[in-house]
Amino acid sequence: MAPFSLMTAGVSLLAKSFNVFCTSILARSTRILPATYFSLGKSLSTSTSNDGRPKAPINSYFRYAVQQKPFVVRQNPAMKLTEVARKIGQQWNTLSPEEKRPFEVAALRDREQFKKDLEQYQARLTPAQIEQKAEERRQMLAKRNAIRKKRELTSLGKPKGQRSSFNIFMSEQFDKARGHDVVAKMKSMRDEWKRLLTYQKQVYIQRAEDDVVRYKNEMRSWENHMVEIGRVDLLxxxxxxxxxxxxxxxxxxxxxxxxxxxxxxxxxxxxxxxxxxxKKSSKSKTTGGATGTIRRTK
Structure with a gap:
């Protein structure tokens, strides 16, 4: 059930990102292009970011999607974003190589211009700025990897972490907390927790201890399953x-x-x-004694 829910949430997020992306691009356009023609002189890539770094241009498919989205939405006003994105993808797959070529040429042209702009931008950076950019990129990649790992663990059904007594109290009483925003509600919840008597807190403390047992049992079962499927790296x-x-x-x-x-x-x-x-020694002695007796008899 968890993987399906994650997939559904991913599709929804993709549709929202697609909507925001297309909206921002179209907002920068000065005219609406015809549905069957794409002007090679019109660049749909953003110029620069806040720090002056040139932004990478979009590929040929997204150029087509940006152009077609207004027409698909206008023809199908009740269609959801996921369905709009799916319909545009189907249209793109039915285009002939000749029909796709203007979008590919425009994307290639913007890509070459981006390379030139990027070289000029990097040439203006000082060593300190280069090191700062490298550190920012490392942090961004670390954050991205952490998000991906968290999504993967969720899709694999990793148990939820154990909750503290205050967390249990907050989850149950948060809707009743005073305050107009989350920060104010959190502050009022902390104050309310401090005012609770010992016997009142004991209820939540006991539930937290029970939750520790639940977490350990579920984690033991989950990690055994990870070993079975060959994901020892997640232990x-x-x-x-x-x-x-x-x-x-x-x-x-x-x-x-x-x-x-x-x-x-x-x-x-x-x-x-x-x-x-x-045994051999005893036998040898016996044999030797008998022989001696025989000789003396003679």
């Missing part, structure tokens, strides 16, 4: 350490058992050898 560091420690104990126990078995087998072989040697 917590503590779980990995415990698994390594348990594996070492098993290996040590197996080594001890093997060594004991070898020692026992060696002792048995030694005992058997001594027994055989003793």
């Amino acid at each position: 917590r560091e503590k779980t990995l350490t415990d698994r390594k420690r348990a594996a070492k104990k098993v290996t040590a126990a197996e080594s001890t058992a093997l060594a004991f078995a070898k020692s026992t087998a060696a002792k048995k072989v030694t005992a058997k050898s001594k027994s055989t040697a003793s």
Whole structure:
């Protein structure tokens, strides 16, 4: 159920982004292009960002989507954004190579201009600015990776984290909190929590302890499932350490058992050898004594 809900939310978010993107592009346009023609002299890419860096131009498909969206919406006013995006995608797939060529040529032209503008922009940067841009990019990529990982964990059904007693109290009483915005409500909730008596807080403290048990059980089951499907990389560091420690104990126990078995087998072989040697010695003495007796008799 969780993956389907995530997919639905992703489609909705994509549609909203598509709407905002097309709206911003069209707002910069000075005229509405015909539905069957695209002017090569019209650039749909944004010029520069707030810091002066040139922005990358859009590709051929998005150029077509920006052009066609007003016409599709005008013809289908009740159509949802997701359906508009799907319809434009279907139209694009039915275009012939000749019909797509103007959009591709325009996208290629803007791409070449973007490369030139980017080189000029980078040439004006100081070493300190270059280092700052690199650090900003590292932070952006780290944030993006964190978001992707969180979405992946949600789609894989990772249990929700354990809640504190105050979190439980806040989730239940937030709608009743005083204040016109979230910050004011949070402040009033903290004040209200401090005013609670010990026995009143104990109810939420007990529920928080129960939630810890719930979280541990669900996480244990979820991590076992991750091991089964080969996603050991998603296990917590503590779980990995415990698994390594348990594996070492098993290996040590197996080594001890093997060594004991070898020692026992060696002792048995030694005992058997001594027994055989003793029997041979006794037999030899008996044979020698009999021979001596026979000789004395003669």
